[in-house]
Amino acid sequence: MDRQAADNRKKSRPVSGWSKLRRRIGWMTLLSLIALAATGFLLLKYAPLPAGATMQSTRILDANGQTIASLKGGxxxxxxxxxxxxxxxxxxxxxxxxxxxxxxxxxxxxxxxxxxxxxxxxxxxxxxxxxxxxxxxxxxxxxxxxxxxxxxxxxxxxxxxxxxxxxxxxxxxxxxxxxxxxxxxxxxxxxxxxxxxxxxxxxxxxxxxxxxxxxxxxxxxxxxxxxxxxxxxxxxxxxxxxxxxxxxxxxxxxxxENVAVRALPEEEERAAPYFAEYVKKIAVERLGIDERLMNEGGLTIRTTLDLRMQQMAEAAVKKGLTGANEELQAALIAVDPRNGYIKAMVGGRSFRTNQYNRVFTNTRQPGSSFKPIVYAAALENRTITAATRFRSEPTLFYFDHGRQIYRPGNYSGRYAHADIGLRQAISASDNIYAVHTIVQTGPEAVISMARKLGIASPLKAVPSLALGTFPVSPFEMAYAFSVFAGGGERVEPIAITLVQDRRGKVLYESHPQRTQAIEPALAYVTTHLLKSVFERGGTARRVANMIKRPVAGKSGTTDSDAWFVGYTPELTTAVWLGYDRGRPITSGEAHRAAPIFAQYTEAALSGTAPKGFPVPEGVVHAYIDPATGLLASPACPGEGAVEVFLEGTEPLRSCGPLGSAVEVKPNRDEQSGRSWWRKLRGWWRS
The missing domain is CATH 1.10.3810.10 (Biosynthetic peptidoglycan transglycosylase-like)
Known part of the structure; x- marks a missing residue:
């Protein structure tokens, strides 16, 4: 009886306002979902499809806004x-x-x-x-x-x-x-x-x-x-x-089944074709841009290339290969060491006949052009200085705890048969001096330096590394030398600065990544030594009169490759010559690399005032006797010359009577890196 009364009271209890609101919300939600589903069904069933997208040409532009390629063509x-x-x-x-x-x-x-x-x-x-x-x-x-x-x-x-x-x-x-x-x-x-x-x-x-x-x-x-x-x-x-x-x-x-694939039809020669293909590859593989969007999405891709410099590069390569075997190939890459921008690229003799880009994929032995990396490692580790002397003569080197012997030789069997300094070793490209250096420094330190400079190719810690026996690409060499040119700063290589869609929306914008790879003083000392390559007795003396500005660099020759990698403060260029299948090159073919570099560098920088390499803190100039490596004095057997040192590594002794050494205590100026040569520094910078 009591339970029935309680039930009756519940039935007669009025429904609260909150319960009514919840019911209304529930019904409204259900009706909304039904309406949404019905709308979706009707749209799916009857809504017209939009017109298909129309293709628009994607343009690749150089640094000045000139068109390099239009990807809709063809x-x-x-x-x-x-x-x-x-x-x-x-x-x-x-x-x-x-x-x-x-x-x-x-x-x-x-x-x-x-x-x-x-x-x-x-x-x-x-x-x-x-x-x-x-x-x-x-x-x-x-x-x-x-x-x-x-x-x-x-x-x-x-x-x-x-x-x-x-x-x-x-x-x-x-x-x-x-x-x-x-x-x-x-x-x-x-x-x-x-x-x-x-x-x-x-x-x-x-x-x-x-x-x-x-x-x-x-x-x-x-x-x-x-x-x-x-x-x-x-x-x-x-x-x-x-x-x-x-x-x-x-x-x-x-x-x-051997599927016979037809050769691609010949295209008209385009501006910077190797570079344009590289840009497409970077955009698709590194920036994640869909390839179809690349070809017909109406993109605008702004790049670092300078078409005027590119034309100069193509002209220099063409002239350098004139009269050569038609199978002899060449590659050239030029970059701005101040920002990492690629300014010119030639990947081969003819893009129309061969699209293989030797700037990147053609890893070959750099030969003596690798030596600056060896010397930079040794200078950084204080194992040698510009005054260090080794004897230039046939020498046996023992390594791997004496279990192995390495017997390098100089090109054409030429030796000084005397003690020589670092500047002369670089100028004459003496192999014996380079191997002495890597033995003193340790090949592991050289590999470490190569990595800091941006070389990623495999390298082995053996004495022959000093002579560039492990393959690298022209791209790697150009960026490694750019660290020397840029005061020790390594900048990430850049080809694309901006990508915009057809409406102008920015899809990508470059932000250069900078790293202080080596000390500015080390970069300057290395550069100063590499200038000797263009001086009397240097391996590039034949082309010195072609360049009207301060320049540094190094040649490299192997049985099948010829290199020249050099730079000014504004431009670093690597040139490679050789045959795709690695057949031997002649002496005459090897001598074509340096003139290509010289002609291109001077032409590309025409209109740019010559500029010297700035002298940073931590560099000391000293007047030394090349014959002894000591500070020059009237008692020295040789004629004195100015040399550069990292502060604290300069010689402190001079030649005494009968060739004996006399210690010279540095004054306050010398201790602070301001030698008496400071008076002539203004002249030397030029």
């Missing part, structure tokens, strides 16, 4: 019906790009979940989840920016495409839109570009090669990266096998 886009495309290419594309194409409705949720699970397991983005329809939607209607908004739009457009077209129509659109590299859009264009045949005649092997390219048109191009292209082709064949499209026998035969 676009190749013939269309073909699905029936006129080889079924093998269709099957290969579906097997490697979207195996469930005929099962999903635009977005493959199962594939998306699988890809997310794989990425979670590997803690990285290894699996792609975009369906073929999503890729088509992105190419037709969207930019390639990596945002959630773009991904949501892509999914919606994919669903709308599935509502508007049949699967075969979508597949046909895709195969006529996808980019296959080298300006070819669509299967028909790609088939004719690579194989000179219509798309319907493609074999299994050819189809597998083509189907692998869109994943990364540059990386998987059979012209630019044949090894990667072949590996990708085998992966596509494996996908065909896994999906049951071909048998094991067919897969094996296709993998063994």
């Amino acid at each position: 676009v190749n886009r013939p269309t073909a019906k699905l029936a006129d495309i080889s079924p093998w290419l269709v099957k290969a594309t579906l097997a490697v790009e979207d195996r469930r194409f005929y099962e999903h409705a635009g977005v493959d949720w199962r594939g998306l979940a699988r890809a997310a699970w794989v990425d979670l397991r590997h803690m990285s983005k290894e699996q792609g989840a975009s369906t073929l329809t999503q890729q088509l939607a992105r190419n037709l209607y969207l930019s390639h920016e990596r945002t959630w908004t773009r991904k949501l739009k892509e999914a919606w457009y994919a669903g709308r495409l599935e509502q508007s077209f049949t699967k075969d129509e979508i597949l046909e659109l895709y195969l006529n839109q996808i980019y296959y590299g080298h300006g070819a859009y669509g299967a028909e264009a790609a088939s004719r570009l690579y194989f000179n045949k219509p798309a319907k005649e493609l074999t299994i092997a050819e189809s597998a090669l083509l189907a692998g390219i869109p994943k990364g048109p540059r990386y998987y191009s059979p012209h630019l990266n044949p090894k990667s292209s072949r590996a990708r082709q085998r992966k596509v064949l494996q996908s065909l096998l896994e999906t049951g499209q071909i048998t094991k026998l067919q897969a094996d035969r296709a993998a063994r």
Whole structure:
């Protein structure tokens, strides 16, 4: 009886205002969700698709705004019906790009979940989840920016495409839109570009090669990266096998087939073609810009190149190779040591006939041009100074605890057969002095110096390292010497300063990274010593009259390579000559490197007033006797000359009677790095 009364009282209790509000909110939320779902359904069902994006030329500009290249030129886009495309290419594309194409409705949720699970397991983005329809939607209607908004739009457009077209129509659109590299859009264009045949005649092997390219048109191009292209082709064949499209026998035969890829058609000579290709590579691989966006997205890419300097570089290389064997190749790279900007680049004799860029990929033995790195390490470690003397004669060097012997020799068997100083060793490129130096300093210290200067190529801690026996690239050598030119500061190499989209939005802007790699005083002392290469008795004395400004540098010659790397305060240039297959070069061919450097440097800096290398703190000038390495005095056997030292390493003794040494106590000025030579420093700086 009491329970029934209590229930009656509950039923008759008025509903509170808060409960009514919650009910209203619940109903409103439910109605909103229903309305949203209905709107989405109607939009998906009936909303018109936007017009496909129109291509706009991407422009690559030099530092002064002049056009280097326009990437829209040469676009190749013939269309073909699905029936006129080889079924093998269709099957290969579906097997490697979207195996469930005929099962999903635009977005493959199962594939998306699988890809997310794989990425979670590997803690990285290894699996792609975009369906073929999503890729088509992105190419037709969207930019390639990596945002959630773009991904949501892509999914919606994919669903709308599935509502508007049949699967075969979508597949046909895709195969006529996808980019296959080298300006070819669509299967028909790609088939004719690579194989000179219509798309319907493609074999299994050819189809597998083509189907692998869109994943990364540059990386998987059979012209630019044949090894990667072949590996990708085998992966596509494996996908065909896994999906049951071909048998094991067919897969094996296709993998063994020697696919004949047609040579690329000749293009008109472009301005700075090697540099333009390098810029495209950096934009795609380092900055993450989609390659299709690069080619047709209307980007503006501002670079560091100076077209006038580039023309001077091409002219110097052309003149330097005049009359030479037509297979002799050359590379030149010039950079501004003050900011790391690439000002000119020549990657080979002719881009039209060979697109191989020797500035980066051609790692060759630098020979004696590596010695400045050895001497910089020794000077920094105080194991030698400009007054240190070693005997120049055939010498045996024992290393590895005496278990191994190294017997270097001088070029053409020329020796001084006397004690020589560092300046003479650099000027004459004496190998014996260089090996003495690395033995005294330790090859590990030399490798450490090379790393500080920016050289990343493999180096071994052996005495022959002093003579440049381990391959490096012209790019590395140019930037290593730029540290000397830039007062010890290393600046990150820069080719691109700004990237803007078609609306002017900044996608990338460079911010140079600077590191004080070595002390300014060490950079100056090394530079001062390298100036001797252009003086009497130096290996570059023949071209000294071609350069009307202070300059430093070093030549290098091996059996198959010739180098010259040099610099002024405004410009560092590395020149390499040789044969691609490493055949020996003659003495006459080796002598072509220095004139190319000299002609280019003077022409590129024409109109720029000559400027000396500034003398930093911590540098001491001393008047020494080259024959003894002591401070010069009337009692010295030789004629005195001015030499440079890191403060605290200068000699403190002079020649006494009969050649004996007399200690000279430095005065206050000498202790502070201000020797009596300060009076003539103004003249010396010039």
